[in-house]
Amino acid sequence: MTFTEARAVCSQLIWRAYDDKLYKSAQKKLAGELIALSPRIGCAEPGIFFLDAQGLDHLGGEGKLCRDLLKLASRNGFVDGRVGIAGCAFTARIASSSLKKRWTIVPAGQDCDFMAPLPISLLPLSPESLANLEALGIKTIAQMLALPKVSYEGRFSSDVISAYELAGASDPFSPSLPFVEKSFDVFFDIGSALDSLKETLFILKSMLDKLSAELLKEGLSADELTLRFYNDNDLFDERAIKLLRPSVNSRFLLDVVRLSLESKPLKREFTAIRLIVSRFSREAFEQIHTKLGSSRNNEKEVNDNSVLLLMQRLSSRLGETALVRPLASDGHLIENSGFWQPVLSRSLPSEFLPVDSAYVDKCLGTPGKDNLMPGLVLKRHVPAMPVFVSSVKGDSDSSLSASHSVPTAVTYKGQWYQISRVTMPERISGLWWEVPVRKSYYVALLDKLSRRKPSRSTPDKKSDLPAFMTVLLVFDHQEQSWYVEGVFD
Amino acid sequence: MVQVGVANLRKELEQLFPGKWLSPGESVRALKTGLSFLDVLSPALVRRHLTEWFGSSSSGxxxxxxxxxxxWCASGLNIVYIDTFDRLLASDWCDVGNKNEGRFWVLRGGVTILEREAGLDYTKNALWACEQLIRSQAFDVVILDLAERGVITSSVHARLKRSLERSNTSLIVLRDDDSLSSDSEMGKFSSPVSSAxxxxxxxxxxxxRIEYGVDGPISITPTIRSTIARAILRAGMGVSGGGKSLEVSVSPYVSNRLFTHPPVPDRRTSKKR
Structure with a gap:
C-alpha cells in the first residue's frame, strides 16, 4: 500500500521517516529497565534483547521471569512482547518468534529437538544458499543436521557453515554485564542573559578545559561536540560540531567552537549552556620519526597537520563542501563534463563517468614550452545573463530572440555590441528524461570599436567593455531565448 | 672598503638599469613560471609578496x-584558488594537479542566488579564508579572485601582508576592471591594493586565431597581451625604479575538446538541416 492509498483510508495518518537514533535510544532505555530482572543483558537489532535466565530458581523460576518481563515491557509501552527461553541465544530467539504463545520455554538440553522440525528458512542464510539447499531436498533443520558438517565445508559459502552451527544449538553469543556508559557533558547556568561572543567564549573555555581534563584522564579524544543554548529552560539553539580528527586539545576545540559561533551567530541571548562530547574515541598516539634524515617526512607531517586544522576551520565557517578539487567526467554537457568534488568527501556524483585520460592526452598532445593550455578559461555568469541579439546589420532594434539565426549584434550589460566573429554553433541536447536541454553554443567575439550607435532613447555613455571580449553565447531552444553564459578570460 | 664599493656599484647599476637588479635571495624566492614572457627579465611572482593580475573581465x-x-602543480607546488563568486567551471581545471603531484584545490564561495541578489558581503568570507590559507603555510600559491569587487581595504591588506611575511606563500589577486582596460590605459598603475x-x-x-571546421569557424581565440609593471615589482622589494614595462604577445594553442565517446549525433531532422 502506498502512502497515498493509506492516507485515503486514514486521513489522520502521519508520515515519519525512519530514525535510527530514536530506535537506539528507546532500546537503550528499555535495556536499562530490564537490568532489574537479570544482571546480564545484550541487545541485537532494535526490539531484540537477550537476558541471562540462569540462577533464578529461588526467585520464582523461568515462568515468573517471563511474566515479569512482559509486564515490564507493557509498562514501557511495548504491549506485544514475546519471550523465549532456551539453552542458547539463537534457539531462544526462534522460540520467542512464536505467534501463538506469549512465552515459550524450551526444556534444558532439548534445544536440538525443538529446532529439528523447523524449516531452514529460519536460519540466517543468503537467498542463494537457501535455494541451493532446498534444491538438494534439505527443507528442515533436522535434514540439515543429518549430514555431517564436513559435507557442507568447501561446497557452500560461510553462511551455511555458521547456520549449521546455530542449527546445532551452539550459538557463541551470550549476554554480558552492562558496561557503565561514559558521558562527558557540562552544564553552566549563568543566571543572567548573555549575548556577547567574547563572554560566551570565556565561559566555553572553562567548560572545554574541564571536559578536556576528563577526557585525558580516561585516555579519550572528542570526535564530536554538541552545544546547546537555553533561554530560561527554553532550548533555542543546538549545534553539532563534527571534528575532522579526534582532538583533546582544549585550545583547538575552543577555536572550532568559536568558528561555529562566528559563522552561525546566536539569534537571541542565552542564560545557560550545555556542552556535550557527543562522540568520542580512544586517544591515538603517533610515534614521531626518530630516524635521522627523515626531515622531509616530518615536514610533510607538519604540513598535513596544518592542512587538517585549516580544513577544520574552513569547514566550520564555510561548510564541508567549500573546499573542492576538479574532477573530469565524460559528459557532453558543459555542466557534466567536470565536477567539483569536496576535498573532505570521497563520494562521487551520480552523473560521474570516468575519463580515459590516456586517450585524451594522446589526442591533445603536450603544449609547447611557451604555449598555454588549450582553450580559454570560461567564467560563468550565475545565473546566465539573458540578452537580446540582432541578426541583420544596420537594424539594431530588430531583436530576433524568438527565432534562431546566427547573431551579428548583442546587448551586453545594457549596451549593443557588434559581434565581429562567431563560431558555428555547437548543438547539444539531452536529459529528455529529466529536464530537457536543447542548446546551441556560440563563441562570439564582441568588438567595441565597431560598436553600434545608441538609440535616441538611451544616452551615449562611455563603454565599460574592453576592446575585445570573448563570450559564450547560447540559444536555449527550450525557452527560445538568448543568454550569455559566461566570458572567456 | 670593498663592501662600500659594491654597495655604490649596486646603486649605480640600479639607477642605470631600473628593475634588473636582483638582491641576494630574491632569485630563490621567485616562482619561475616556465613562460619566457613572464620569466625573461625578472621574476613576476615572488613568495611572501602580493602580485596583482589585472585586466578586463575577458582579457586572458x-x-x-x-x-x-x-x-607549478607538476613541479610539486600546492595551489589554492579562491573562487569568490563561483564562476569557474570544473571541466576547465581538470588537467591541473590531476596527477600525483602538487595539490590544486578551489575554495568556492557557495553563495546562493538569493544571497547574491540580497547583496550579501561574500568577499568577507573570501578574504578571511585567504588569510587562513596563507597562515596555514600549506600552500605555495594562493589565488584570490575578487572579480569586479576587487577592493581590499588597507586594514585587510595589512593583515594579508603580515601573514605573507610569516609564510612562504605567494599571493595573486585577480581583479577585473573593465573601465581601465583600453589599450592606452594598459600598464598604468592604479592598483586597488596599495602596495602590491x-x-x-x-x-x-x-x-x-580562427580554427575552421567543415562548416565554418569552430574556434576563435584572440591573442593575449600581458604587460608586466616591473617598476612596481621592484618597489615591493624595497627598491624604487621607473615605470618601464614589458609587453609580450602570446597566441594560445587551441584544440577542440575531446571526449572518449563518439561525437554527439546531430539529431535534427533532414528537413531542418
Missing part, C-alpha cells in the same frame, strides 16, 4: 594563470 589572465597552475609587489596587466588584442 585566468587562461595564463591556469597554465601556470598546471606547471607586482602587477601584470592583460588584454585581448589582434590577431585573432
Amino acid at each position: 589572465k585566468t587562461s595564463v594563470l591556469r597554465t601556470l597552475c598546471s606547471r 609587489a607586482g602587477r601584470v596587466d592583460f588584454g585581448f588584442v589582434e590577431p585573432v
